[in-house]
Amino acid sequence: MTLTITSARGDARTQSPELTSAKRAAVHVGASCLRDGEIGRVGLEVEAHCFDLTDPMRRPGWAELSAVIAGLPPLPGGSAVTVEPGGAVELSGPPADGPLPAIAAMTADRAVLRDAFARAGLGLVLLGADPLRPAERVNPGPRYAAMETFFHADHTGAAGAAMMTSTASVQINLDAGPQGGWAERVRLAHALGPTMVAVAANSPLLGGKFCGWRSARQRVWSQLDSARCGPVLGARGDDPASDWARYALKAPVMLLTTPQVVPVTQWVPFAEWADGRVMLGDRRPTEADLDYHLTTLFPPVRPRGWLEIRYLDSVPDAVWPAVVFTLVTLLDDPAAADVAAEVTEPVATAWDRAAHLGLGDLRLQRAAVRCVQAAAERAPAELEESMQRLMRSVEQGRAPADDFADRVVAHGIAPVVTQLAQGGT
DSSP: OOOOOOGGGOOHHHHSOBOOOHHHHHHHHHHHSBOOSOOOEEEEEEEEEEEESSOTTOOOOHHHHHHHHHTOOOOTTOOEEEEOTTSOEEEEOOOEESHHHHHHHHHHHHHHHHHHHHHTTEEEEOOSBOSSSOOOOOOOOHHHHHHHHHHHHTTOHHHHHHHHHHBOEEEEEEOOOOGGGHHHHHHHHHHHHHHHHHHHOOBOEETTEEOSOSBHHHHHHHTSOHHHHSOOOOSSOSOHHHHHHHHHHHSBOOEEESSSEEEOOSOOBHHHHHTTSSOBTTBOOBHHHHHHHHTTOOOSEEESBSEEEEEEEOOOTTTHHHHHHHHHHHHHSHHHHHHHHHHHGGGTTOHHHHHHHGGGSHHHHHHHHHHHHHHHTTOOGGGHHHHHHHHHHHHTTOOHHHHHHHHHHHHOHHHHHHHHHTTOO
8 A cells, every 4th residue: 555655746736737626526537547458467566564583573663674675686576665654565566468477576576575684684474464563653654644643533543553554465456458348347356355355364363363354454444434445336337437436526535735744634525625615725626636635545446547456465475376366367367257257246245254254154165166266277387386275275265364373373473473474384
């Protein structure tokens, strides 16, 4: 979820056209949310929690993390490196022509990143939620400080803090595809959500405690305002651009840039600001304000010209390539997409059940087995081991969360986290 905000934005009041109505705002959102074109490109973002190899309770500080990143050599896959509010480290890869090149590039970049952090006495752990430490922000960015204030005013302070500082994901970015297929593609991206949440669930603990959910990460997101973090899909799902515009205008304004980042502590849907019913910063919004507002919306599938799929927990190196390949194949391969649409229909809205029970829910497991099978039949030899491992787990009704929980019960949280931080599997 990291976004870099620089002073180049300047004052939105003088650098961008003013919006005179919610209707005009809706047109602006709908015109840019998806780009017509071919499918095939894949971009990956992988977040990992950072731990001290000798003291897993200590959260490495901003200066410490920045120094390691500043000393990195050029990454072979071209990923950018950023730091999440709680100190998790994110690799954001450039678009690649298909899942296999994207996976190979991310794998190479992760190897370089792990080595650099290990030399500094730090380890990077792929889990959907920090299982050990309490929520704490280390990134001093003004955006994140303002977000904390907003969440407290919204009475979701604890969930907001956990979301920003204690969760991590594998994010997949895919081309929107031809305009005539947008509705079907966006519907399937949403319908796959619960099944893939169950497959990738990898956060049974949060803040030192078992939480009773396979995906504490998804649980945390569900505790935030659904107007900002819930699914975008409309009742019929036949016009993704209109659905996104409607969602964006109903969502409350979180932050203003004036150019300083300032939290908005009252509930003001963007539509009310655009229509002039409420003034924020003693002015009406501009197109720049609207563009920035869109960066503060966190639905599980977010249109940004492409499809940004945000609902996967961060999962171990042994299986994330298979998880990525599975989801990309189910959306980009027409025959696999047909299978996915059919088998996920009974569980297409079971988000909470997927996060709570994972593959312990038999309907979700049945859908997951069919989906992973469809992807495995199309997997290249380079991914055979990862796909076989994922297939075995799904057939057994187990997600990464189950393996992690078993190890914690046997050995304790801190020893298992330390082993993972040191590169153990």
